[in-house]
Amino acid sequence: MRFVRNFGLHQPDQTPCGQPLPVSEAHAMVEIAREGQLRQVELARRLRLEKSSVSRLVTNLVNRGWVHREAAEGDGRGVLLLLTAAGTTAASRQADARRDRLTALLDRVPDDQRSAVVRALQTLAEATGEPF
Amino acid sequence: MRFVRNFGLHQPDQTPCGQPLPVSEAHAMVEIAREGQLRQVELARRLRLEKSSVSRLVTNLVNRGWVHREAAEGDGRGVLLLLTAAGTTAASRQADARRDRLTALLDRVPDDQRSAVVRALQTLAEATGEPF
DNA sequence: ACCATCTGGTTGTACGGTCGAACCATGCAG
DNA sequence: CTGCATGGTTCGACCGTACAACCAGATGGT
Numbered sequence: 001m002r003f004v005r006n007f008g009l010h011q012p013d014q015t016p017c018g019q020p021l022p023v024s025e026a027h028a029m030v031e032i033a034r035e036g037q038l039r040q041v042e043l044a045r046r047l048r049l050e051k052s053s054v055s056r057l058v059t060n061l062v063n064r065g066w067v068h069r070e071a072a073e074g075d076g077r078g079v080l081l082l083l084t085a086a087g088t089t090a091a092s093r094q095a096d097a098r099r100d101r102l103t104a105l106l107d108r109v110p111d112d113q114r115s116a117v118v119r120a121l122q123t124l125a126e127a128t129g130e131p132f
Numbered sequence: 133m134r135f136v137r138n139f140g141l142h143q144p145d146q147t148p149c150g151q152p153l154p155v156s157e158a159h160a161m162v163e164i165a166r167e168g169q170l171r172q173v174e175l176a177r178r179l180r181l182e183k184s185s186v187s188r189l190v191t192n193l194v195n196r197g198w199v200h201r202e203a204a205e206g207d208g209r210g211v212l213l214l215l216t217a218a219g220t221t222a223a224s225r226q227a228d229a230r231r232d233r234l235t236a237l238l239d240r241v242p243d244d245q246r247s248a249v250v251r252a253l254q255t256l257a258e259a260t261g262e263p264f
Numbered sequence: 265a266c267c268a269t270c271t272g273g274t275t276g277t278a279c280g281g282t283c284g285a286a287c288c289a290t291g292c293a294g
Numbered sequence: 295c296t297g298c299a300t301g302g303t304t305c306g307a308c309c310g311t312a313c314a315a316c317c318a319g320a321t322g323g324t
Contacts (some may be wrong), residue, residue, distance in 0.1 A: 001159055003253060005180045006260030010156060011311070012281060022281070028133055042302055048137045053157060053282050055303055073235060077290045077301045108259040113252070120245070120252030123137060126239040128138030143282070144310060154310070174273055185275055185311050209272045209319045 006107075017101040019094055024049065024057055026094060032081050033066065033091040039072060040079040066090050139237075149233040151226055156181065156189055158226060164213050165223040171204060198222050214234040244256065 002039030003009075015026050018034040024047060031046050032038050044054040056079060061067040083091060092119030106114050135141075139146040147158045156179060163178050164170050176186040190213060195197040198219030204210030215223060238246050 001162060002257035003260055004141060004155075005159065005178065006257065008180065009136060010144065010159075010180065012144065013279080013311080023136075023317095024281070025322085027137065027142075028249050030133060044301095046137065048140065048142065049281095050283055051302065055301095056281085072301090073244065075291075075301080079302070082296080104264055105256075105259060108253050108264055113255050116248055117252040117255055120249040120294080123245055123249055124237075125134035125138065127237060128135055132236055132240055144306080145282080152283095156310070171272085176272095181310095182312055183273065184275080185314080188310085207272080207320075211273070254280095256294090 003101060008090070017094070017096070017097045019097050020026075021094070022060075025054075025061060028057055028061060029083075029087070029091050031096075032083055033088070036082070038081045040081055053115075064090070076104065093110065140258050147226075147229070149226070153226070154192075156185075157193060160186075160189055160199065161215075161219070161226060162195060162224050164215055165220070165227075168214070170213045172213060175213065193219070197221070230248045 006013075009023075012023050015021050015023060017026075019026060028043060029048055031043055040054055040058060041051065043058070044051050047054065047057075049057070058067060058069070058079075062069060062076045064086075066084060068084050068087075070080045070082060072080040106117070109117055140146075141155075144155050146246045147153050147155055149158075151158060159179055160175060163175055172186055172190060173183065175190070176183050176221050177191075179186065181189070190199060190201070190211075194201060196219075198216060200219075202212045202214060204212045238249070242251055
């Protein structure tokens with residue numbers, strides 16, 4: 001709880017890393033950038049959002065010129081998401097901001113605990129991987 | 133990011149611990165319960181919220197019958213927050229839910245890493261204690 | 265003692281993220 | 295072919311938050 005508050009995770013309309021970007025959009029960018037291309041339904045699954053929310057979210061990203069919607073091959077219903085050139089640039093800029101912010105954070109934890117903290121967060125992410 | 137999503141921290145209108153309660157209200161209850169009494173301005177500082185948001189938030193808690201507003205002694209402007217009897221009950225119920233949820237989460241991390249995870253989160257909370 | 269300034273709270277307004285439901289089109293199995 | 299499931303979109307509503315304007319009580323300098 002303290003970490004959520006202190007880190008600014010309670011305000012969904014801006015990144016804790018200083019980017020003027022809603023948290024969910026930033027997360028979406030990370031997922032799409034990581035995979036190169038992503039089905040919209042898969043994005044919803046990863047972000048734990050309803051498909052309607054994702055539809056809007058993606059529309060926002062498209063309006064920013066970062067994402068391109070494309071028909072998924074082999075399934076006439078699906079939508080495939082890809083980063084535009086501008087999107088790739090934006091994603092790496094955001095990654096930089098994230099890295100800066102996280103190193104600034106880690107600078108404030110004792111040296112001998114840094115790796116433990118990082119490992120702990122990975123462990124937590126895995127532990128929450130599937131509903132419990 | 134994965135942890136935030138998986139744990140459900142991205143939806144502010146319900147607790148990740150299953151309580152039908154906005155996250156910020158739950159956090160407020162924790163703070164008030166911990167201190168016994170709390171100045172509203174101090175609650176805003178801890179929750180990292182604007183005073184206007186806190187004013188509304190507290191009004192909600194009052195409407196639930198959980199919190200009692202009282203004039204702060206020694207300062208005619210201030211408001212002192214106290215839990216009602218119902219509020220104390222609710223707080224402990226929420227604490228139970230939180231404990232259950234967190235032990236369920238910890239059950240999914242390897243035994244030899246549990247204490248490390250808990251310690252890491254404490255470290256992170258401290259590291260973000262003051263703006264950086 | 266007075267006035268300007270600061271501080272704590274409240275209210276009005278606007279914004280935006282999320283969900284659920286209704287709807288449509290496409291895939292799929294019987 | 296028919297019924298059901300799946301992927302997306304749009305609509306409506308809800309609610310948490312910030313910012314600005316405002317008020318009242320506190321504070322410090324002259």
